[in-house]
């Protein structure tokens with residue numbers, strides 16, 4: 114039997130999230146056809162045809178650079194992400210990255226792994242070989258944090274606890290994140306200040322055009338010669354060729370990242386991990402739960418929470434009402450035209466919400482009565498309306 118909603122998954126999504134889709138009304142899986150929604154992690158959707166049936170896309174994670182967000186906005190499709198849901202997992206891996214770099218842990222472990230002979234021989238080789246892995250301690254060193262969002266703030270605060278000085282840069286820090294950031298974190302006036310002062314630099318910005326290649330030849334030239342760069346955000350935020358060149362010339366001590374590539378994965382001064390930032394049971398569960406709840410909210414009630422391209426639109430459902438969900442361009446008199454059509458159909462609006470963000474707007478209207486197909490057709494025909502659907506009253 115066809116279910117009311119179909120959700121196609123494009124990556125392995127934690128069962129703790131998937132079981133929140135009620136099985137009576139949801140068909141969920143990799144092979145779902147004509148989906149109402151897509152649920153993804155890192156799957157790249159830029160070159161994948163997205164069926165016309167898709168009403169919403171959820172990214173169980175933070176970065177949405179794998180999704181054609183602008184094209185979805187044009188199509189009236191909200192894209193959701195899960196802010197903060199994997200931030201602790203990433204923070205912990207960044208801290209691991211700090212120690213990996215400061216104590217040369219990976220080459221040291223590799224050295225130990227390759228030791229041969231009996232215990233006496235191994236012990237002798239250990240004492241002879243360990244001097245090549247002498248590291249440095251963190252207290253008093255300066256950590257530069259670029260991007261003080263969910264992850265950057267947690268990294269900055271944790272680093273203070275390790276005795277590091279922290280300087281941070283984020284020209285668009287949110288009020289919530291500013292509240293959570295320790296007052297001991299120094300505020301950099303310019304991004305250049307961070308590059309100049311950091312002994313260790315870590316980037317926590319989204320990959321957008323403005324951040325592509327942000328760690329550039331020019332910025333690297335400002336850094337201390339012993340500096341280390343940590344990149345657990347996205348590969349493209351760092352100009353890898355410039356980093357490799359700085360490492361080869363001895364201008365940079367090391368590069369630790371979550372993104373192996375031909376340029377870095379075998380380089381003696383680079384450590385790359387296989388995109389493990391969010392790979393903890395806890396983060397996978399948090400992201401999946403949040404993403405599923407966001408999709409259910411939109412499909413079942415037209416609610417918009419945590420969208421990267423749509424306005425927040427949350428209105429409690431009036432009991433017994435049918436809900437109209439209209440996605441429209443942000444142009445004047447939309448609510449007037451919708452109200453007129455609904456009134457002409459002899460229907461009463463019990464409650465109404467209209468929210469806009471940039472070019473796009475969402476109108477939710479709770480109607481005392483069933484909305485006929487011809488009313489939806491009239492609503493869809495309004496210039497500027499991208500989609501209109503009616504969700505029947507809940508039993």
Ligand SMILES: NC(=O)C1=CN([C@@H]2O[C@H](COP(=O)(O)OP(=O)(O)OC[C@H]3O[C@@H](n4cnc5c(N)ncnc54)[C@H](O)[C@@H]3O)[C@@H](O)[C@H]2O)C=CC1
Pocket residue numbers: 174175176177196197199200203259260261262263264265282283284285286287290317318319320323324345346347371388389390391392
């Ligand atoms: N390695 C992994 O598995 C993971 C990687 N990530 C990456 O980390 C990024 C950040 O994640 P969150 O902290 O959760 O996102 P977030 O949205 O909470 O924070 C991003 C911050 O970057 C700031 N920002 C944007 N452009 C900037 C610029 N040019 N200079 C300075 N600050 C700038 C924003 O104002 C915002 O405060 C994600 O977009 C994703 O690419 C996120 C989770 C897991």
Ligand SMILES: O=C(O)CCC(=O)C(=O)O
Pocket residue numbers: 154155173174175176177199388390391392
């Ligand atoms: O889902 C993952 O493993 C990657 C997480 C990530 O990169 C993100 O949340 O931006």
